Amino acid sequence: MAPANAQIPPETTKPSARITSAVDDVVARYDLPGIAVGVVVDGKIQQWEVRGETSTGSGERVRRDTLFKVASNTKAMTAALLARQVDAGLLSWDDPVVKHLPGFRMHEDWVTREMQVRDLLIHNSGLGPGAGDLMLWPEPNHFTRADVIAGLKHLKPRWSFRSRYAYDNTLYIVAGEVAAAVGGAPYDVLLRREVFEPLGMDGCRIGEWRVADAGSVASAHVTREGKWAARLDGEVVTDMPMAAAGGVRCNLDSMLRWTQAWLGKDGNGSGTDWLSTQQRTAVWTPHMPMPLLPRMRDWNGSHFYAYGYGWRLSDVDGTSKVAHTGTLSGMYSAVTLLPELGTGFVILINAEAGEARTVLEQVLSKHFTAPGEKRTVAYYADELARERSARPSPPAEDPPGAIAADARASASRSAVAPGELASWLGEYRDPWFGDVSICASESGVRFQSVKSPRLSGPVLDADGRLLVDFDTLESDADAWLDFAQPSAAGGPYPASPQLTMAKVDPDADFSYDYEDLHFQRIGDCADR
Structure with missing residues (x-):
């Protein structure tokens, strides 16, 4: 990894025309308002691609320093902050949450007693998917982090604690408050100090900040009457309660630094003292099994799927994959790492474009894991279209x-x-x-x-x-x-x-x- 105070180097390996073509094709296929993509190979920036406008019709072009919402890619940053605190001896992964937040309560008393810090990060709470998210979104709202934590005791579980995977955001808010309690400072202060500053991610924002002071900022876009419509920020982005689950904004340069930090100089995560090998292993250990989707088997020959601490873990064409996506209010992101190949890439899109993200992430992954296949954006987009058309109608016995x-x-x-x-x-x-x-x-x-x-x-x-x-x-x-x-x-x-x-x-x-x-x-x- 480059020293924290170093500038991102210029491309030091030959850019791939296939990657350039894939970005062009996905922009054209899905008529995206704006996109930023960057690729790291063997610890170096291979290439970056930016297209479109920060806000449709504005004339302001997307740049490498344009801020995007990374949404749930924030979760890996929250996990990294906690891992730094474990390294510092401030907490242990198996600490009961109530040790650090005595007022923490879940609906069932035994779950309150048994929930550990690790459980906050791996979606095994027994709550239904997205339980309590209406305290976080839509933003802005008047809920506080204290409201979110107090509300958890009223959310009835759908399943037994630790029995299955179901994605949640609210417990990441609790994780951020655990970090604040043991770190003696607010979550946003700690994230800047323990993650952004050591890694030179000066193009990231968390907490409250003024849009005019941030330079280039991408606006979220949604479709209205078949056209993209921008959702503009106000003058000030406030410190929202959902910060630890999805509140970070970063530019492409800083997200490439984040990618380099995990891949390391030799591509496998070594060569840096920012986080110990023990904690790197803990973060990338499968802690909670996830359902292996048929598409993952068909497209990638995957055999397993699991959640680590803020990362999704799987195998693709016989090599390991560490990744996460982010989806929030008209912004989509993806960070994909292929550690055994020393490769990673970042996708940032300022639009509701889940299918575009899926297709481009797949093409870029295959570029490295199965270069001989040469499957294009059109191939995977058509596959998704076939999936939609093949979905069965509700069976006759449905209520x-x-x-x-x-x-x-x-x-x-x-x-x-x-x-x-x-x-x-x-x-x-x-x-x-x-x-x-x-x-x-x-x-x-x-x-x-x-x-x-x-x-x-x-x-x-x-x-x-x-x-x-x-x-x-x-x-x-x-x-x-x-x-x-x-x-x-x-x-x-x-x-x-x-x-x-x-x-x-x-x-x-x-x-x-x-x-x-x-x-x-x-x-x-x-x-x-």
Whole structure:
């Protein structure tokens, strides 16, 4: 690895025309607004490729120093921070979480007692995928890290602790607070001190920062009416509670430094004193088995898939692969390391472009693991298209309600008059998400969240079923509203109406975890 104060060297090996062509092809196939890609071979930068604009129509070109959200690639950085603290003797991976955060509680007391620091990083909590994510996204919101940690005791597990893999973000927030507790400083301060500064990653941002002071900043993009629409940052990016799970932004240069730090001078992670060999091994050890997808077997001949500390581990064409992706609010990223080949690469895209990321990551991986195959962007894009077309229709024995609900997702929608919901209007409370109001408005009835203002919008009727059409979110975030009147008294507000929610689009991101919400009416609508 280059010394921390060194500049990223110019390309010292011949760039690959196939890689250049693959980037061009994926931009053209998916009409991406902007992308930055870099490749490390044997500890050196082989090449970098940038295309497009930071914000569509702005004329500002993406550069190597353009900041992108790396999203869940932050998780490996949080794990590295903890590994540095283990090296320093400040904690052990098998420390109980309550040793460092005495107020930490899960829904079940035995899980609270048994949960160790390592468990915070490997998605084995027993919670459903994305449980509690509505305290983190959409951003900005008014939740704090203390709110997230306090809310965990209200999230009911779906499975037994340590019994299976299910991706979560909220426990990474806890991990960041463990680091803060033992390090004697806030998470963002520690991440800069223990990760960014030693590795020379001065093109990364965490915590609160001003956009005007950051230079080139990529905007997230989503599709609206078939076109890319930018989501611009405000003047200040605030220190959001989700920082330790997905809050880092970095430019390509710094992400290539991150790649070099893990591959090392000789490509296998040695040659640096930044992290001990023992902790490097711990981070890249398979700690939690993950389902091996058919596509991984078919495309890559993979035999195993597992989660380490902030990294996903697998094998591709007979060689090891260490990787992670990031997905957040119109930004997609990927970091892929092939340690036995001394190779790694970074993909940063400022758009909702999961398929583009999958295709390009596959082509670049194969360039090194199976160079003779020469499969292109078009090949893998067509494979994904075939997968979509081959998905079976719901079997005849499926519950009629499931099919009907799916049909209603595209049904005609109309505003609901307050009189139609008179028995349900009021203020509601969920023990972890907090308060919402469902009250009369000038245009009908409005759902309004107190702590997550972007989760607000009109209540509509879709062929007899109620939904909320959130003002500032894409249509796949809409939620069904299901009211019920309990038959017997219960809870702090006897016989009060209850509200549950569910995704209108069953394939929407699991971070819209409406199914974990259980509201109870706590009072009448306030005068407005």
